[in-house]
Amino acid sequence: xxxxxxxxxxxxxxxxxxxxxxxxxxxxxxYPVCLSTEVDKGAVKGFDFLDGRVVVFRxxxxxxxxxxxFCRHLGVDLAIGKVIGDQLxxxxxxxxxxxxxxxxxxALGDAPPARAKLFRFPTVESLGLIWAxxxxxxxxxxxxxxxxxxxxxxxxxxxxxxxxxxxxxxSNSLDLQHLISVHGIRFTETPKTFPVEGGRTISxxxxxxxxxxxxxxxxxxxxxxxxxxxxxxxxxxxxxMMSAGLAVAGPVTRTFNVTATLKQVDKAGDEQMRDMHxxxxxxxxxQLNREDDPVMRTVSPRLDNLTKSxxxxxxxxxxxxxYPRFDGAxxxxxxxxxxxxxxxxxxxxxxxxxxxxxxETGHMDD
Ligand code: FES
Ligand SMILES: [Fe+2]
Numbered sequence: 001x002x003x004x005x006x007x008x009x010x011x012x013x014x015x016x017x018x019x020x021x022x023x024x025x026x027x028x029x030x031y032p033v034c035l036s037t038e039v040d041k042g043a044v045k046g047f048d049f050l051d052g053r054v055v056v057f058r059x060x061x062x063x064x065x066x067x068x069x070f071c072r073h074l075g076v077d078l079a080i081g082k083v084i085g086d087q088l089x090x091x092x093x094x095x096x097x098x099x100x101x102x103x104x105x106x107a108l109g110d111a112p113p114a115r116a117k118l119f120r121f122p123t124v125e126s127l128g129l130i131w132a133x134x135x136x137x138x139x140x141x142x143x144x145x146x147x148x149x150x151x152x153x154x155x156x157x158x159x160x161x162x163x164x165x166x167x168x169x170x171s172n173s174l175d176l177q178h179l180i181s182v183h184g185i186r187f188t189e190t191p192k193t194f195p196v197e198g199g200r201t202i203s204x205x206x207x208x209x210x211x212x213x214x215x216x217x218x219x220x221x222x223x224x225x226x227x228x229x230x231x232x233x234x235x236x237x238x239x240x241m242m243s244a245g246l247a248v249a250g251p252v253t254r255t256f257n258v259t260a261t262l263k264q265v266d267k268a269g270d271e272q273m274r275d276m277h278x279x280x281x282x283x284x285x286x287q288l289n290r291e292d293d294p295v296m297r298t299v300s301p302r303l304d305n306l307t308k309s310x311x312x313x314x315x316x317x318x319x320x321x322x323y324p325r326f327d328g329a330x331x332x333x334x335x336x337x338x339x340x341x342x343x344x345x346x347x348x349x350x351x352x353x354x355x356x357x358x359x360e361t362g363h364m365d366d
Pocket of ligand 1: 071072073074075076090091092093094095
């Protein structure tokens with residue numbers, strides 16, 4: 001098939017394109033919306049999400065929920081509303097919503113219409129992040145490590161933003177040519193297969209020597225098309241790393257990095273060593289982000305010239321191209337009155353003032 005494609009293609013045609021996110025929906029994945037610390041108890045906040053917005057609303061007891069943001073009455077953004085107990089109240093006419101997104105009360109006692117329901121994104125709070133699933137029901141669990149979160153000391157931060165859909169950024173770990181060329185990694189063993197599970201995750205193991213970190217056997221798992229999990233022993237410590245990307249309009253990928261190691265310490269002083277280890281690995285993650293930044297700012301991938309070393313990459317690209325998309329919440333998250341922003345154009349013209357000079361003007365009756 002590939003040979004046929006090459007034979008038919010004119011030489012100066014770069015071949016198959018990836019369909020940009022937003023066409024036919026966005027990938028049906030778990031997206032990190034914000035850091036847990038960004039929404040306090042009893043607070044509501046708005047965040048960009050895909051090509052629209054969402055609100056993250058945390059009850060006074062502490063449970064977080066991601067909902068479509070526009071009130072089903074007249075569409076005011078609930079990000080400017082108020083949390084009262086476990087309900088979210090709209091700023092305009094005080095309609096109230098529960099965590100399922102259902103309107104449960106209006107201010108004057110009118111019965112809430114049956115259609116007064118926000119889109120409720122399946123929500124999970126873990127690893128210092130609030131995650132929302134772009135779909136009705138999750139087809140796979142939210143990204144997590146192989147060790148329970150309670151056993152881990154975790155640091156989660158916002159990292160780079162790149163002007164590209166997430167899939168490209170997260171193709172990195174399967175991209176041997178890139179890992180060697182840009183990050184200076186040396187492989188002692190590369191995976192022979194890249195098993196895809198349920199069309200939603202890919203897992204494999206690779207042995208490598210990483211500059212500054214030394215030798216490691218790295219267990220890799222890609223979750224959806226926007227998240228990578230890496231587990232290995234670094235400097236004799238079990239080390240857990242994750243990067244996940246939120247797709248927003250642009251396209252832009254907003255990334256979050258999670259770095260962790262085992263919480264348990266055996267003796268005094270170990271705590272500091274543990275925390276220093278996390279900081280060192282976190283810095284390493286940021287360095288990888290910085291090294292990737294220039295290429296991610298310009299990349300325009302096509303699919304007609306992959307080579308032998310691109311085996312992992314080709315498995316991943318097929319996975320990406322077959323990945324399901326969901327657009328069932330599209331109408332609920334966009335503000336139609338704001339999307340058609342005036343495109344930037346030339347500055348307004350300054351008109352030369354027209355001066356009326358009676359001496360140059362004849363009179364009709366002259
Ligand atoms: S617009 Fe929200 S209650 Fe009217
Ligand atoms: Fe990279």
